[in-house]
Amino acid sequence: MDHYVAENGIAPAAMGMPDASDGAAAFSAATLGMLFRRSALRHAGRPALWVDGQSITYDELLAAACPIAHALVAAGLGDGTARCAVLGGRGLGDFTGILGASLARCIYVPLNARHPPQRLARIMRDAEAQALIADREHINEARAVLEDTPHPVLVLLPDSPSVPDWAGGTRHRFLCGGDLPDAPVTSLPPGNSADGAYLLFTSGSTGAPKGVLVRNRNVMPYLRSVAARYAPGPADRCTQLFDLTFDLSVHDLFLTWGAGAALYRVPDNVRFAPRAFVHRHALTMWFSVPSTAATMLGLRALRPNDFPGLRLGLFCGEALPKRLALAWAAAAPNAVIENLYGPTEATIALTAWRLPREQHALDALPEVLPIGAPLPGQAALPVTASGTPAGEDEEGELCLAGSQVTDGYWRRPDLTGQRFVRFPWDDRVWYRTGDRARISRGHGLVYLGRLDRQVKIAGHRVELQEVEAVLHRAADANAAAIAWPLGPDGLARGIVGFVGTCPRPDDALLQACRDALPPYAVPSAIRRVSDWPLNNSGKTDHRRLLAMMEAEPCHRT
Amino acid sequence: MMTIGDSPLVQLLSSALVRRLRQDGRGAARIGPDSDLIELGLVDSQALLDMILEAEAGSGWMFDAEGMDFESGVTLRRLAASFAAPA
Numbered sequence: 001m002d003h004y005v006a007e008n009g010i011a012p013a014a015m016g017m018p019d020a021s022d023g024a025a026a027f028s029a030a031t032l033g034m035l036f037r038r039s040a041l042r043h044a045g046r047p048a049l050w051v052d053g054q055s056i057t058y059d060e061l062l063a064a065a066c067p068i069a070h071a072l073v074a075a076g077l078g079d080g081t082a083r084c085a086v087l088g089g090r091g092l093g094d095f096t097g098i099l100g101a102s103l104a105r106c107i108y109v110p111l112n113a114r115h116p117p118q119r120l121a122r123i124m125r126d127a128e129a130q131a132l133i134a135d136r137e138h139i140n141e142a143r144a145v146l147e148d149t150p151h152p153v154l155v156l157l158p159d160s161p162s163v164p165d166w167a168g169g170t171r172h173r174f175l176c177g178g179d180l181p182d183a184p185v186t187s188l189p190p191g192n193s194a195d196g197a198y199l200l201f202t203s204g205s206t207g208a209p210k211g212v213l214v215r216n217r218n219v220m221p222y223l224r225s226v227a228a229r230y231a232p233g234p235a236d237r238c239t240q241l242f243d244l245t246f247d248l249s250v251h252d253l254f255l256t257w258g259a260g261a262a263l264y265r266v267p268d269n270v271r272f273a274p275r276a277f278v279h280r281h282a283l284t285m286w287f288s289v290p291s292t293a294a295t296m297l298g299l300r301a302l303r304p305n306d307f308p309g310l311r312l313g314l315f316c317g318e319a320l321p322k323r324l325a326l327a328w329a330a331a332a333p334n335a336v337i338e339n340l341y342g343p344t345e346a347t348i349a350l351t352a353w354r355l356p357r358e359q360h361a362l363d364a365l366p367e368v369l370p371i372g373a374p375l376p377g378q379a380a381l382p383v384t385a386s387g388t389p390a391g392e393d394e395e396g397e398l399c400l401a402g403s404q405v406t407d408g409y410w411r412r413p414d415l416t417g418q419r420f421v422r423f424p425w426d427d428r429v430w431y432r433t434g435d436r437a438r439i440s441r442g443h444g445l446v447y448l449g450r451l452d453r454q455v456k457i458a459g460h461r462v463e464l465q466e467v468e469a470v471l472h473r474a475a476d477a478n479a480a481a482i483a484w485p486l487g488p489d490g491l492a493r494g495i496v497g498f499v500g501t502c503p504r505p506d507d508a509l510l511q512a513c514r515d516a517l518p519p520y521a522v523p524s525a526i527r528r529v530s531d532w533p534l535n536n537s538g539k540t541d542h543r544r545l546l547a548m549m550e551a552e553p554c555h556r557t
Numbered sequence: 558m559m560t561i562g563d564s565p566l567v568q569l570l571s572s573a574l575v576r577r578l579r580q581d582g583r584g585a586a587r588i589g590p591d592s593d594l595i596e597l598g599l600v601d602s603q604a605l606l607d608m609i610l611e612a613e614a615g616s617g618w619m620f621d622a623e624g625m626d627f628e629s630g631v632t633l634r635r636l637a638a639s640f641a642a643p644a
Contacts (some may be wrong), residue, residue, distance in 0.1 A: 114598060253593035269595050272602060273622035285577050295602040299609065458602070493603050519601070 019347040026258040027227045035258045043260035046234060047243025051092050051265040067180035068158055069188050075154050077130055078104045078197030084131040085124060087142055089112040090265055093135025094244055105189050106198035110244040113141040116520045121148030123201050136160050146172055151306040179379040193217035198342055200247055203462045207469030210546040211410030217430040218347045223254055224426045225375040230260035230312055238285040240265045247344045249314055273301035286310050289317035289459030291491055293324045307332040314339035316349050317459030319447055320369045324354050341371035345431050347404040350378050352444055369435050370443035376400030380445055382437045397451055398437035455483040455492050467495060467521055473513035477502040478532045484549050497523035498545050500532045569612040577604055589618050593630040610640035
């Protein structure tokens with residue numbers, strides 16, 4: 001149909017980037033595991049990862065991941081469908097765990113040790129994860145999760161010398177470093193594109209997280225597209241800023257490693273003012289949410305020519321304000337800057353838009369930058385409420401199709417049926433994103449906001465109904481959550497909870513939220529509302545709650 | 558740079574932090590001037606920015622992000638040491 005946005009086939013040469021042909025061989029692999037195997041053999045002695053002050057080569061990383069993979073295969077979990085949770089906090093153990101699972105044809109399920117144990121245990125149960133990998137630093141968190149996991153789990157503790165004392169009384173089987181088999185990578189199964197790659201859980205509007213299984217046939221087309229587009233090579237040094245529960249981290253790890261480049265895990269402290277870190281390690285590629293750049297700008301740590309060595313700056317995860325992109329362009333004058341867009345359900349990012357260099361083109365840009373056009377082989381199209389493709393400049397719900405679109409929600413056929421749909425004018429399955437968009441003649445796709453109450457906090461998806469469900473249970477009263485305040489760039493900075501008449505103190509309500517929600521979804525304040533606002537349908541009137549906030553804002557400090 | 562000692566800036570930053578933690582329903586009893594605020598999960602990037610802006614407003618001094626060694630840890634003392642009088 002002529003309404004489809006054309007495929008985005010910008011060639012690397014047109015972007016002033018080096019030719020990727022030398023480094024792109026690994027990207028023809030069918031799976032993430034095979035991609036790393038090929039790259040590790042080809043770039044064996046080159047640095048693959050810098051983490052916590054330690055530089056690790058490809059062969060060292062492979063040597064650390066192989067025993068994990070063999071243990072999973074020996075347990076019968078190397079069939080492309082078994083799930084292996086990886087618990088940690090972006091440490092070396094997480095990277096080797098993810099690689100071990102991928103090499104074994106296991107689906108990895110990342111768990112952030114800073115999230116509430118009951119939430120992690122729920123994910124273990126919902127995923128029916130058969131294995132869990134944890135490093136020594138997170139052994140206590142592993143214990144808390146395993147205590148609430150009713151089914152037996154194979155627990156791998158690769159850097160632990162012995163099984164912890166508490167392991168004996170559990171239903172789980174434990175293997176420590178010395179127990180893991182030592183065998184070559186060549187004896188591992190190769191896998192195929194239908195194998196699951198990773199299973200991520202995002203905020204769910206029904207009050208519980210929902211899973212998205214991404215197969216290798218979804219993620220490999222993405223990696224091939226961005227490898228061709230950005231031409232990464234062994235000389236590149238790439239940032240790793242995303243939490244491993246965030247699918248943008250998959251781009252970090254496997255685009256870097258497929259190219260034989262080096263991945264630099266940026267310490268949490270450094271992300272506020274990373275100039276010295278970027279200089280010291282001569283980093284060439286940056287990838288973050290816009291909120292990270294907003295914090296840098298707020299701290300005056302994003303100044304002209306601060307990052308002359310960067311050749312690529314990518315942003316994704318939330319709307320990119322023009323002001324931020326221009327500040328970044330001035331700070332990284334030699335970098336191509338792109339705004340990527342895509343939900344987890346369509347694998348990392350499905351559209352891309354490049355910041356022009358010409359002043360007249362910059363002047364013509366909207367305040368929130370466009371999201372561009374689909375990557376090769378994908379399609380993105382606003383669809384009107386009547387289910388027909390929107391015309392030029394007509395608003396619609398952005399729908400996505402192509403090889404990156406996943407099969408649906410993990411064991412949720414009801415939800416899958418609502419969001420993964422067919423239209424009479426096309427034979428593909430389209431994912432309804434819930435994002436409002438239009439196609440602009442000059443800019444391609446333009447993001448206009450949400451159709452529902454999902455918000456982004458520092459790039460993390462939060463369904464406000466999930467926060468409300470927790471507050472409602474804790475308060476046993478009317479409850480609501482709104483994103484507030486919007487910063488000067490239009491980015492939501494946090495969430496405020498509202499409750500009706502309720503005897504429980506704020507501390508107790510907030511603690512209930514901390515026990516159930518990831519840190520970024522916990523309200524920063526509670527507001528009491530004695531006269532609960534209802535709309536004509538008898539439902540909570542969120543606009544009036546927002547008006548209350550505007551009339552009398554909460555102060556965060 | 559300002560001399561630390563009993564720096565009013567440490568006090569300003571500390572007050573902002575304690576207020577925020579109390580609002581979040583968390584205690585601040587074990588937080589000292591050398592506690593690593595990020596490592597302990599006490600602040601996120603937005604809270605850190607808010608604290609710094611509040612201290613700037615209260616002191617009239619400016620925070621110099623490039624003057625601070627973030628890699629060695631984000632502490633009240635280090636933050637305070639990175640404020641300078643406006644030129």
